[in-house]
Amino acid sequence: MIEVIVFVIFAVASVTGALVMLAARNPVHSAMGLLLTLFSVAVFYVMNAGHFIAAVQVIVYAGAIMTLFLFVIMLIGVDRSEDPTERIPFQRPAVIGLAVGMVGLLIAGGWFAWVPGRPSAAGPPNGTIEALSESLFQSWILPFEVTSLLLIIASVGTIAMAQFRGRKVDM
């Protein structure tokens, strides 16, 4: 029963955060809404026995990535609010119609079998660091190494792009 209560509270919190992100005119408010959603998702990870994943979610997403977002918002200015009129006149109703259709289709499609396969009798897996790293460093060692390559490429690309400023003359 307590699980249902926690689920309902954080489901409402995550949807509220997503709606705030969607509707806020100020990008900082959008970032705060997304932060609420990220924390709620971390709670859901804990409820699904993903303890290490939940910690990583808080540290990497809510910590590092949101800080980066706020940094860039501060860098490019928060006082520029969006022009509320679209270039395509029917964009807003079309998007709302598409969103309703999409969520309807997803829920209708998943209604019969959200998780195909036999549900486990033993309950959720053990999501501690030991169990996860055993899987990561034995079965998935090659993908793990490739992600390190990806991170290096990303950081080198970022530095390269940040240095374009000196050479290019502004218009």
Added chain:
Amino acid sequence: MMVTPAWYMALAAVLFTLGASGLLLRRNALVMFMSIELMLNAVNLTFVAAGAGLGNLEGQVAVVFVMVVAAAEVVVGLVIIVAVFRRRATASVDELAEMRG
């Protein structure tokens, strides 16, 4: 009454749809980027919920990889936004409709 993986799947569907509509509705490149993060999180939630339902740890391993790729993607995407802002002094994608630099 039990919380089954189906509940998380339905919630993730709602969150994913909100992220997708944010991507289509907003013009600020930063908020569009946050919508992408929201969609990634919704998919991560389905991975973890399905893994818990099936008693399989691989769902959480997939989430680790998605997080690494998302972190790399955020860094590159934000530096692109900053580079565009330096040249054009705007973060609105509507004003970047021409291909002219």
